Amino acid sequence: MSDSPVVRARNLGKTFGKGSDRVEALRGIDLDIESGEFVSLIGPSGCGKSTLLRLIGDLVPASSGELTVNGKSPQQARLDRDYGIVFQKATLLDWRTVTKNVELPLEIMDEEARSERAASMLDLVQLSDFAKHYPWQLSGGMQQRVAIARALAFEPSLLLMDEPFGALDEMTRELMQQEVLRLWQQTHTTVVFVTHSIPEAVFLSTRVIVMSARPGRITDRIETQLPYPRTVDTRESAAYYDKITEVRESLRRGDRQ
Amino acid sequence: MTDTKPAAREATRTSELRHRLRKHVPAAVLFVLGLVAWEGLIRAFDVESFVLPAPSEIGSRLVDQWSVIMSAAGNTMIEVIGGLTAGVVLGVTVALISVRWEAAREGILPFAIATNAMPIIALAPIANNMFPVTSPVSKMTVVAIVVFFPVMINTVRGLTEVGTGELELMRSFAATPRELFTKVRIPSALPYFFSALKVASTLSIIAAIVAEYFGGPQDVLGQYIIAKANLFVFPDAWAAILVASAIGIAFYGIILGAERLVMSWHVSLRATEAG
Ligand SMILES: Nc1ncnc2c1ncn2[C@@H]1O[C@H](COP(=O)(O)OP(=O)(O)OP(=O)(O)O)[C@@H](O)[C@H]1O
Ligand SMILES: [Mg+2]
Numbered sequence: 001m002s003d004s005p006v007v008r009a010r011n012l013g014k015t016f017g018k019g020s021d022r023v024e025a026l027r028g029i030d031l032d033i034e035s036g037e038f039v040s041l042i043g044p045s046g047c048g049k050s051t052l053l054r055l056i057g058d059l060v061p062a063s064s065g066e067l068t069v070n071g072k073s074p075q076q077a078r079l080d081r082d083y084g085i086v087f088q089k090a091t092l093l094d095w096r097t098v099t100k101n102v103e104l105p106l107e108i109m110d111e112e113a114r115s116e117r118a119a120s121m122l123d124l125v126q127l128s129d130f131a132k133h134y135p136w137q138l139s140g141g142m143q144q145r146v147a148i149a150r151a152l153a154f155e156p157s158l159l160l161m162d163e164p165f166g167a168l169d170e171m172t173r174e175l176m177q178q179e180v181l182r183l184w185q186q187t188h189t190t191v192v193f194v195t196h197s198i199p200e201a202v203f204l205s206t207r208v209i210v211m212s213a214r215p216g217r218i219t220d221r222i223e224t225q226l227p228y229p230r231t232v233d234t235r236e237s238a239a240y241y242d243k244i245t246e247v248r249e250s251l252r253r254g255d256r257q
Numbered sequence: 258m259t260d261t262k263p264a265a266r267e268a269t270r271t272s273e274l275r276h277r278l279r280k281h282v283p284a285a286v287l288f289v290l291g292l293v294a295w296e297g298l299i300r301a302f303d304v305e306s307f308v309l310p311a312p313s314e315i316g317s318r319l320v321d322q323w324s325v326i327m328s329a330a331g332n333t334m335i336e337v338i339g340g341l342t343a344g345v346v347l348g349v350t351v352a353l354i355s356v357r358w359e360a361a362r363e364g365i366l367p368f369a370i371a372t373n374a375m376p377i378i379a380l381a382p383i384a385n386n387m388f389p390v391t392s393p394v395s396k397m398t399v400v401a402i403v404v405f406f407p408v409m410i411n412t413v414r415g416l417t418e419v420g421t422g423e424l425e426l427m428r429s430f431a432a433t434p435r436e437l438f439t440k441v442r443i444p445s446a447l448p449y450f451f452s453a454l455k456v457a458s459t460l461s462i463i464a465a466i467v468a469e470y471f472g473g474p475q476d477v478l479g480q481y482i483i484a485k486a487n488l489f490v491f492p493d494a495w496a497a498i499l500v501a502s503a504i505g506i507a508f509y510g511i512i513l514g515a516e517r518l519v520m521s522w523h524v525s526l527r528a529t530e531a532g
Contacts, residue, residue, distance in 0.1 A: 059425050078431055085429045091422035095444045095522045104440065105430045134522055154430075 004071050006158055006190045007033035007056055012065035014051050014216075025051040027215040029065070035157070038184055038191045040201035040208045042247065044255060048216025049194040050162050056192060057083050057160050070157060077158075081109060084151030084189075088163045090143035092135035092150075098122065099131045102150045109154055121149040124183060141172040148180065152187060159184075162194045174235075177203055181230060198251070202243045203230060210247065212254035219254035222247055310492040319496035326481065330500050333465055333478040336393045337504070340400020341461040345454065347401065348408030352446075356416040357438060366413075373406040381468040396468045396477075403464040404457040411453035415446030448523050451516045458508040462501060 012029040015022060025048040033039050041049040054060045055067060058074035069077035077083065092101045102118040111117065122128050125145040135143055144164055151159060161180075165173045181204060184191055195201050201208045202224055210220035224243050226234055234240055292312050298304070299311040306314060319326065351369055355362040381399050388395040419441055427437045469479025478497050485494040517524050 057429060059428065078429065081431055083429055085426065087422060087425075089422050091420065091426050093423070093441065093444065095447075095520065107440070108427075108430045108432045108436055 005032040006035050006037075006070055007031065007192070008066075008068045008071075010066040012052075012055065012067050013063050014048070014055060014060070015063045024215040026055075027217050029216075029218060031209065031218065033190060033192065035190055036188055038181075038193065038204055038206045040193045040195055040205040041211060042195055042198065042201045042208055043211030043216075043219075043251065044213050045196075046216075047211045047213035049211060051216065052211075053160050053162050053192060053194050056158075057085055081105075081154055082157050084154070084156040084159045086144070086147050086151050086159070086161045086164045088166045090135070090140075090147040092143055092146055094135055097132050097134055098127060098138070098146050101135065101146055102153050105150060105154045111154065117153060118149075121153045122146075124152075124186070125149045125179065139172075141168050141176060144168065144176065145179065148183065152183065152189065155187070155189075157190060159189045159191045161191065163196065164193075165200070166196070173200070178231075180204065181228070185228065198244050198247050199235075202226075202240060202247060203235065208247055210250045210254055212251075220250040222250060307489055307491045310495055314492045315495045315499060318492040319499060322493055322496055326478075326497050326500055329476050329478045329481045329497065330504065332393070332474065332476050333462075333469065333501070334504060336396035336465045336468075336477070337400060337461050337508075339393065340397035340465065341404055341457060343397060344401035344404030344461070345408050345457065348405045348453075349412055349450070351405075352409050352412035352416060356413060356442065357434075369406070369409055372402060373410075375402075377403050377464070378467055382471045384468065385471055385473055390472075391474050393474070395473065396465050399468040400461045400464045403460050407456050407460070408450070408453045411449045412446055415449030416442045418449075419445055447520050451512065451520070454512050455509060458512055459505055462505050462508070466501060 009029050009031040012026060012031075013024070014026040015024045017023055029052065041052060043049055051060065055062050056069060056074060058078040062074075067074055070080075070082055072080070072082075092098075093104065096104065099115070099118045099122065102121050103114045106114040106117055119128070119131070122131055125148060127142060127145055127149070130138060130142065135146070138146065148164070164180075165176050168176060177200060180191075183189075191204075193201070193204060205224055208222045208224060209218055210222065211217065212219045222243070226237070226239055226243065296311050296313060299309065310318075351365055355365045355369075377399065380402065384395040384398045386395075387398070423441050423445075424437070427441060432440070466479040466482070469477045470483055474480070475484075478501050481497050482494045485491070485497070
């Protein structure tokens with residue numbers, strides 16, 4: 001099992017609607033994501049990035065092809081709590097304190113030692129001082145950190161993130177990127193990360209999956225080959241700029257096809 | 258950041274109290290000025306008390322009639338509390354059932370909505386004949402029907418207006434429908450429930466008094482007002498109206514207090530949003 005990929009898609013397709021409303025969101029997706037990888041999905045708006053993520057997370061069913069997660073059907077993987085999800089909106093529950101929000105999945109999964117676990121997660125995202133605060137007392141970046149802590153609290157093997165930093169300002173965004181890399185290295189979680197930002201995809205990922213629209217498909221896979229840990233120095237290195245250029249050109253090529 | 262010193266906390270608390278009191282100063286001033294102007298106009302133009310009595314006259318009648326009005330108010334309160342409780346319990350129950358089980362929603366909701374179309378006041382004389390003349394149950398029935406709809410429909414709205422983000426989150430945790438209900442739907446419905454309760458408390462007093470106009474026991478506010486009005490003793494009627502309003506305000510206050518107790522998070526959230 002440790003050798004088989006975490007995500008395995010073969011000729012995966014998704015079509016929404018019928019008749020004139022029919023939209024072919026994805027066609028012929030072949031993708032393997034190995035354990036411990038950090039994979040970004042990038043592509044123009046409407047190319048099916050979110051749809052692919054949602055298929056993996058069993059939030060929508062596939063229309064055709066094969067998809068397995070940890071060797072199981074996506075549904076089984078969801079029932080086994082193999083995923084944590086973080087979307088653009090933090091969706092914290094207003095009536096729960098930060099700690100109680102992180103404890104939510106642990107309550108549902110009937111885990112022991114919830115408060116200890118929540119405390120250590122908050123420590124990990126550096127929000128211990130805000131444990132008793134309510135979500136609306138936090139900034140957007142802090143709320144998103146709570147959402148990440150909540151998604152990782154039950155130690156899922158796969159973290160699915162859909163533009164998690166899309167609503168944050170540039171400074172906060174860079175800090176959050178650093179933070180997510182640190183968490184990824186500490187927890188050995190596999191990450192699938194949807195983004196619109198080329199620099200973000202390159203900075204974070206081991207591999208960037210380039211997609212193209214109408215119908216949504218994969219047009220390129222680019223290994224970033226930049227050493228970890230990635231720091232401010234990485235952002236200023238020539239190799240980083242070269243990768244950004246490579247992804248940008250690949251996106252442009254994909255668009256013309 | 259969290260360990261504010263006790264002294265500092267005490268200071269914030271007093272300044273908060275002062276702030277809150279100051280917030281009510283304009284209303285209090287306006288109230289007193291209004292009373293003075295009312296009194297002044299009645300005296301200046303020599304308005305007859307059957308048109309509008311002066312506040313001083315209403316006040317003195319209230320003192321004079323205190324025990325009679327209080328006894329009537331007590332009986333009206335019993336009807337209001339009984340009817341309000343029944344209507345709220347029924348409204349919340351129907352809301353919970355119809356949201357939890359889809360099939361029930363299809364069956365119940367049309368009927369529940371139909372009660373709203375019913376001219377409820379037209380029911381009052383009939384309800385009076387359904388139960389023994391001296392029984393408060395007929396008034397409670399009218400109150401309960403009036404209260405039922407706003408409570409039911411608001412609770413349903415609160416229970417169902419849960420974002421797709423929250424639903425997907427719970428799905429990713431493989432939460433059961435029951436957990437979704439208790440951990441997400443019910444807490445998000447509470448603010449809706451409380452705002453419905455505020456409307457319901459006001460409606461319930463109106464409904465009880467109107468139902469009393471149509472007969473039944475004499476020792477109630479509605480009958481007192483009618484009897485005094487028929488005798489042209491309007492200041493007494495006004496004194497009873499004053500008491501009815503005070504009951505309404507008291508109910509509202511109790512609900513605000515309960516809201517603060519049950520959902521302190523929401524009360525402070527609203528305060529932040531108000532700025
Ligand atoms: N629930 C749905 N019903 C119908 N069509 C849908 C649904 N979800 C997505 N689509 C369609 O599928 C296509 C891909 O959508 P998707 O949200 O996956 O794109 P995306 O790459 O995430 O775009 P963006 O970058 O703007 O978020 C779009 O054409 C969209 O209209
Ligand atoms: Mg998207």
